[in-house]
Amino acid sequence: xTFEWGTGKDNYRAREKLINKQFEDLHVTIxxxxxxxxxxxxxASFAGNMAPDxxxxxxxxxxxxxxxxxxxxxxxxxxxxxxLDLNDFNTTVIREQMTRDGKVYALPQANxxxxxxxxxxxxxxxxxxxxxxxxxxxxxxxxxxxxKLTRDLDNDGTTDQYGCVPGFDNVQPTYFFFxxxxxxxxxxxxxDGTAAHFDSPETIAAVTWLHSLIYEAKCAPSPDxxxxxxxxFFPANRLGMLINGPWTxxxxxxxxxxxxxxxxxxxxxxxxxxxxxxxGTAVGISSTAKHPDKxxxxxxxxxxxxxxxxxxxGLPGRISVMEDPEFVGLPYWQIFRAEMQHATSDFFIERxxxxxxxxxxxxxxILSDPTAKPRIPQMLRExxxxxxxxxxxx
Amino acid sequence: MARAAVSAYARYKxxxxxxxxxxxxxxxxxxxNLPLLIAFFVSLQDWDxxxxxxxxxxxxxxTLWDDANFRTALTNTAYYVAGTVPVGIAxxxxxxxxxxxxxxxxxxxxxTIYFLxxxxxxxxxxxxxxxxxxxxxxxxxxxxxxxxxxxxxWLADPQLALPSIMVMSIWKNIGYNMVIYIAGLKxxxxxxxxxxxxxxxxxxxxxFHITLPLLRPVTFFLVVMGIINSFQVFDQVYVMxxxxxxxxxxxxxxxxxxxxxxxxxxxxxxxxxxxxFIIIMAFTAFQFWWxxxx
Numbered sequence: 001x002t003f004e005w006g007t008g009k010d011n012y013r014a015r016e017k018l019i020n021k022q023f024e025d026l027h028v029t030i031x032x033x034x035x036x037x038x039x040x041x042x043x044a045s046f047a048g049n050m051a052p053d054x055x056x057x058x059x060x061x062x063x064x065x066x067x068x069x070x071x072x073x074x075x076x077x078x079x080x081x082x083x084l085d086l087n088d089f090n091t092t093v094i095r096e097q098m099t100r101d102g103k104v105y106a107l108p109q110a111n112x113x114x115x116x117x118x119x120x121x122x123x124x125x126x127x128x129x130x131x132x133x134x135x136x137x138x139x140x141x142x143x144x145x146x147x148k149l150t151r152d153l154d155n156d157g158t159t160d161q162y163g164c165v166p167g168f169d170n171v172q173p174t175y176f177f178f179x180x181x182x183x184x185x186x187x188x189x190x191x192d193g194t195a196a197h198f199d200s201p202e203t204i205a206a207v208t209w210l211h212s213l214i215y216e217a218k219c220a221p222s223p224d225x226x227x228x229x230x231x232x233f234f235p236a237n238r239l240g241m242l243i244n245g246p247w248t249x250x251x252x253x254x255x256x257x258x259x260x261x262x263x264x265x266x267x268x269x270x271x272x273x274x275x276x277x278x279x280g281t282a283v284g285i286s287s288t289a290k291h292p293d294k295x296x297x298x299x300x301x302x303x304x305x306x307x308x309x310x311x312x313x314g315l316p317g318r319i320s321v322m323e324d325p326e327f328v329g330l331p332y333w334q335i336f337r338a339e340m341q342h343a344t345s346d347f348f349i350e351r352x353x354x355x356x357x358x359x360x361x362x363x364x365x366i367l368s369d370p371t372a373k374p375r376i377p378q379m380l381r382e383x384x385x386x387x388x389x390x391x392x393x394x
Numbered sequence: 395m396a397r398a399a400v401s402a403y404a405r406y407k408x409x410x411x412x413x414x415x416x417x418x419x420x421x422x423x424x425x426x427n428l429p430l431l432i433a434f435f436v437s438l439q440d441w442d443x444x445x446x447x448x449x450x451x452x453x454x455x456x457t458l459w460d461d462a463n464f465r466t467a468l469t470n471t472a473y474y475v476a477g478t479v480p481v482g483i484a485x486x487x488x489x490x491x492x493x494x495x496x497x498x499x500x501x502x503x504x505x506t507i508y509f510l511x512x513x514x515x516x517x518x519x520x521x522x523x524x525x526x527x528x529x530x531x532x533x534x535x536x537x538x539x540x541x542x543x544x545x546x547x548w549l550a551d552p553q554l555a556l557p558s559i560m561v562m563s564i565w566k567n568i569g570y571n572m573v574i575y576i577a578g579l580k581x582x583x584x585x586x587x588x589x590x591x592x593x594x595x596x597x598x599x600x601x602f603h604i605t606l607p608l609l610r611p612v613t614f615f616l617v618v619m620g621i622i623n624s625f626q627v628f629d630q631v632y633v634m635x636x637x638x639x640x641x642x643x644x645x646x647x648x649x650x651x652x653x654x655x656x657x658x659x660x661x662x663x664x665x666x667x668x669x670x671f672i673i674i675m676a677f678t679a680f681q682f683w684w685x686x687x688x
Contacts, residue, residue, distance in 0.1 A: 040655040043443035068444035158545045160530055224550035225529055227635075238530055354657050365641070368552065 006038035059279025106284035110314030149240030437664035486571020578612035
């Protein structure tokens with residue numbers, strides 16, 4: 001039996017051993033694919049009749065995989081004698097991302113939200129107090145902090161240390177844009193997911209605010225610049241704040257153990273409810289699996305409390321695990337968990353991957369142009385038209 | 395009798411030739427020609443890798459001409475080819491001439507040093523240059539900053555991004571052009587230079603009237619190969635622009651990759667592949683025609 005694994009390369013062999021220890025009558029081989037190429041490689045394996053029996057899905061991809069027919073429904077197994085109680089999972093995630101026409105296609109392995117990471121050393125150097133772990137700051141307070149953290153270290157007239165980044169890059173992912181938009185009161189898509197709403201006054205306000213970070217407050221680099229700085233930007237003490245998921249804390253602990261960082265709730269916009277996103281990894285049975293009953297046994301183990309207590313790069317998918325006093329999660333995982341109550345996944349529609357590309361392209365065009373401010377409504381209208389044209393195609 | 399023997403011998407030779415040819419021919423057909431043919435059929439369909447296919451004829455080929463990103467990619471690729479091929483060849487010749495100079499010692503060592511980037515992986519080289527170009531931690535900005543010239547977003551600035559990648563590509567390929575030119579220079583008979591010197595020709599005259607004309611087949615080869623390779627530029631763009639689709643560094647093969655593996659639009663990507671094939675074929679045919687005409 002094969003299991004396509006697309007997250008956390010460092011310990012998948014150990015996981016493979018652990019899975020195989022559980023079952024005497026079957027052998028599971030994990031095929032690891034890097035996160036960035038997971039989707040095309042997985043779909044190519046279906047095209048080449050080499051599809052796995054079990055597979056991972058990740059943030060924003062569940063609906064895509066369901067529409068491509070890579071999963072098979074799990075209802076028969078969930079409701080069967082060897083079934084599972086779905087109430088121990090985040091049922092909103094299952095309903096919004098993993099269910100279609102009443103059929104459940106995957107179950108959450110880990111959940112993710114976004115939070116604000118900050119560099120404690122840089123905060124101390126700028127004379128700033130540490131952030132609260134429970135009370136969020138506003139987006140304007142976030143900008144003020146970013147301005148104070150921005151510095152020209154060698155007095156050569158160019159900025160060497162930034163307060164924050166605008167997103168659309170590998171430092172701060174594009175998820176951030178969708179959450180910021182929601183935070184400013186914007187709605188990405190119509191409820192049926194057939195029309196985009198990125199030309200709304202709320203989205204214009206959110207993007208204008210992002211643009212002002214770079215060219216008015218001058219506390220953030222352009223997305224291109226941040227992209228080139230790379231993932232080491234934050235651990236190298238050249239970036240004060242960063243918005244990302246719980247996996248960032250895991251990676252920082254592995255790659256920069258000496259870095260002193262804190263995590264705070266995601267900022268909010270006064271006058272609007274707090275917003276966040278909920279994504280994560282899920283496991284499903286391939287539509288081509290030859291032995292779905294055996295695959296179900298393995299899937300059940302993969303989403304079991306025992307397996308979810310292992311170090312993972314997100315929050316456990318099981319509520320009982322998160323509530324277990326003996327569970328030791330990622331640093332600050334409770335902050336990410338608290339964010340779940342403000343989280344939505346309504347922008348992870350079927351064509352999220354393709355839409356993200358358009359959003360990144362347009363976002364880069366707007367935020368790389370210092371003179372773009374008066375044209376932001378027009379540029380967002382063009383982006384919206386492009387996304388709507390995409391949504392009209394099959 | 396003798397005729398029958400010759401005929402039997404000819405048949406034996408033909409059979410032997412076929413026996414030697416059959417394996418590479420099968421391999422070439424299965425792994426080269428067949429995928430080309432399949433790619434053409436894929437280009438006539440809407441296929442998303444997951445099995446859903448619809449035959450749409452030549453629609454992708456027509457749509458491509460209205461695709462602004464494709465036109466940008468075509469322009470950027472043409473700019474890349476025009477920038478890297480002539481400069482790379484000129485520098486290759488310059489380095490070859492310098493190394494063939496009688497006064498230069500330790501030629502083998504220098505040849506190895508200049509050839510080292512050619513045998514290095516493009517991904518590894520591009521990663522190193524990514525660091526060199528890094529706007530805050532990079533070597534290049536440390537130099538420009540210490541000279542009072544300021545810091546630049548070499549790969550972040552849309553005006554500088556593609557030229558920066560071109561500089562790296564030229565640097566990586568100089569060694570290859572140089573080695574081919576060195577081989578060409580060694581084939582020029584010394585007696586030609588001696589005769590020219592007796593006739594009172596200066597070094598420049600010898601270079602322009604003997605060296606350059608006799609290196610023409612070598613230059614022709616390097617131009618043809620350079621254009622073919624440059625039209626297919628991908629690795630360095632992928633690594634140095636971090637896989638993002640940017641107007642400034644969007645080149646043809648990168649756009650093909652993006653359509654195929656980010657947007658899962660295999661039919662469209664195959665159509666781009668065929669356009670690249672036609673463009674390269676046209677350029678190469680033109681060069682051969684031009685060379686023959688001269």
